Amino acid sequence: MTTITTTVPAPTRLGPPPARVKPLSAFATLSRRRFALSASTPRELLVPLLTPILFAVVIAPALAKMVGIGNGLDYKTYVAVGTVGLLVPLSCMFAGLGVIVDRDSGARRELLAAPIPRPLLVFGNLSVALVVSALQLVALMVSAILRGASFDVSTSGIAWFVAAALAFAVFSYGLAETLANRIPKQEEYIGAVPAFAILPWFLAGSLFPIKALPAGLAVFAKLLPLTHALAVMRYALVDPHGTGLHDIWGMSNPTAMAAMSLAVVAAYAVVLTMVAIKAFNRVAVQ
Amino acid sequence: MVSRSDPLSHLVEPMIEVRGLRKTYPGGVEAVKGIDFEVDTGEVFGLLGPNGAGKSTTIGMLTTTIAPTGGSARLAGFDVATEPIAARAVSSVVFQDAVVDRGLTGRRNLDIHARLWGVDPATAKVRIAEVVDSVGLTELIDRPVGSYSGGQRRRLEIGRALVSRPRVLFLDEPTVGLDPRIRYELLDVIKELRERSEMTIMLTTHYLDEAERLCDRVAIVHAGRIVALDTPEALLATLGREIVEVRMHDHPEAALASFRSKGIAGDDAFSVGSTVTIPWHDGSASQAVSVIGEIGLPTAAISTRRPTLDDVYLRLTGDRLAA
Structure with missing residues (x-):
């Protein structure tokens, strides 16, 4: 008996494999996009600066004439650093508004349809929030110096400062992204800003040492x-x-x-970034 | 286009392959109830159905923005669940609503798409120029998109989807909300695209003329299920050459039974509301009108016309497509 065998080719994929987009290239594109959008709305850059600069150049010097902080510290300088704790959360919360605009009337769905890992969308926004916060922070510190604040600057000191500010900004943006993805309406998000960006500032030793707080609040702080x-x-x-x-x-x-x-702040930053990515994915993919 | 009658067609995977695809949203709403279809390379395939039928959910699953709760789907051989990035890399989508960065220029919107889909900058520049010309936005492309009209924005979105030269283009209700003139302009753009390229196009619509004009095959979707799938011509042929509509003063069901008993209507006749619809397969419609008149039933009006996909949908589901 003769057996005739034939090989049936397996079904083939149609066309060559698609080009893979390098994550770094996609990240750069997303960052440039977000920066262009932020630059097209200058109020997003300027409004968060107003209150901290007011504190640093008007309120703190006025209070410095009335109160002393002890330990040989200059109150103007003390509060100038404290206002960083107001500026960074406000700036990041404003960046969170961009997430809501993207979702409600922007290009988010187009970006979700792109052949890139979706957490890059969060990291692209984060990078611009960090850059904008850094620019605002420089403006704040220069304003404070011009008004008489005196900083003890050293290389290691700048490194500590930058590390703490960076970690805190990452945490703040993670919080903003999480809220922006969990809160359905822009109005509600704006209503949440004081609770998350301003209230902690009063309790965290921004204007006075935490030892001046009642014992329970000091523990919370x-x-x-x-x-x-x-x-x-x-x-x-x-x-x-x-x-x-x-x-x-x-x-x-x-x-x-x-x-x-610093480790505590970094841990908060990592956890909030992970929470933000999870919140984003939950909303992005139904 | 790979012909479905080609004896070797089984050796090549369809460009879109959907098997038992299902989506149940949290809360128990079953938007898509297990649908199957295949779309060949270069084919224009339409999902036709009213709002809420499950069309956009299907597109969402194929573009990986909605996670299926059952079944599978592949684009160019890439499984949307297990190889989502590859599946997205071979496709582009034009959404039902405007999905653009209004604060950026049209050119910037196109450039972002090109970069995210891996088109190198030099090639992107050339393609953007071509696409802008083909969708007629040369004068506007460097203006912020916020200043565009609805039709211009939609043309920009179609152009954007083409910059990456996708193998599969999804158009989700591409003309909804546009005024008639712009709608017809856009249909011409899509038709030209179909004629000039080997791109596989899947569009959803609830406009019958769009489906008839653009699609090689149409799947009629009702309540999350595909109730019919064929070429528009074949679907229309099931209703004969003409449709006779008889509007009754009352008792349309009794009238339908009477028409059937006298051999005027077949099993494919149906009644909805006060109207009895009779597909007329043989002879002229004027014959039908005179035969119905001779029966002596109390009719309010009798009219004849060519069948539409709405009639097909009506016969299959008892609902009308058009709002």
């Missing part, structure tokens, strides 16, 4: 990432003895305390 970020930033530029860090940790080695506080 130690849980806030802003308290840790401000203590590290002051240690970096104003308070080399780490008085604010001591109020949190009760230890005597300021560098160790600064490292621990």
Whole structure:
């Protein structure tokens, strides 16, 4: 018996494999897009600056004439650093508005249909929020210096400051992105800004040391990432003895305390970024 | 286009392959109830149905913005669930609503699409110039999209989808909300695209003329299911050469039974509301009118016309397509 065998080709994919977009290239495109959108709405850049600059150049110098903070610290300078804790959350919350606009009337669905890993959309927005916050922060510090604030600048101090500000900004943007994805309406989001961006500022040692708070609130303040970020930033530029860090940790080695506080802020930043990506994915893919 | 009658067609995967695709939203709403279809390379395939039929959910699943709860779908051989990035890389989509960055120029919108779909900058520049010319936006392309009219914006979105030269183009209700003149202009753009390229196009619509004019095959969707799938001509042929509509003063069901008993209407005749619709397969419609008149039933009006896909939909579902 003769057996005739034939090979039936397996079904083939149609055409060559599609070009893979490099994540870094996609990230750069998304960042440029977000920056162009932010630049097209200058109020997004300017409005968050108003209140912190008002505090740094008007209110803090006025209060400095009335109160002393002790430990040889200049109150103007003390509050100038404290206003960073107001500026960064406000700036990031404004960046969160862009997420809502993208979702409601922008190009989010087009971006979701792009052949890129979707968390890049969050990272693209984050990168621009960081750049905008940094520019605003520079403007704030220059304003404070022009008004008489005096910073103790060293290379290691700048490194501590930048690390703390960066980690806190990442945390703040993670919070803003999470809220923007979980809150259905822009009006409700704006209503949530004071609770998340302003209220913690009053409790985190921005205007006075946390040891001046009632005991219960002081414990609560130690849980806030802003308290840790401000203590590290002051240690970096104003308070080399780490008085604010001591109020949190009760230890005597300021560098160790600064490292621990920075770790706390970084941990908050990582967790909130992961939460933000999860919130984004939940809304983006039904 | 790979012909469906080609004996070797089974050796090549269809460009779009959908098997038992299902979507149940949280809360239990079953938007898509297990649909199957294949679309060949170069084919224009339409999903025709009213709002809420499950068309956009189907597109959402194929573009990986909606996660299926059952079944599978492949684009150019790439599974949308397990290879979503590859599936997105071979496709582009024009959404039902405007999905653009209004604060950016038209050119910037196109450039962002090109970059995200992996088109190198030099090629993107050339393609953008071609696309802008073909959709007639040369004068506007460097203006912010916020200043565009609805029709201009939609043309920009179609152009944007073409910049990456997708193998599969999804058009989700591409002309909804546009005034008639712009709608017909856009249909011409899509028709030209169909004639000039080998791109596979899948469009959803609830406009009958769009489906008839543009599609090689149409799937009629009702309540999350495909109730008919064929060429527009074949679907229309099921209703004969002409449709006789008889509007009754009352008792349309009794009239339908009477027409059937006298051999005027067949099993494909149906009644909805006060109207009895009779597909007329043989002879002229004027014959039908005179035969119905001779029966002596109390009719309010009798009219004849060519069948439409709305009639097909009406016969299959008991509902009308057009709002």
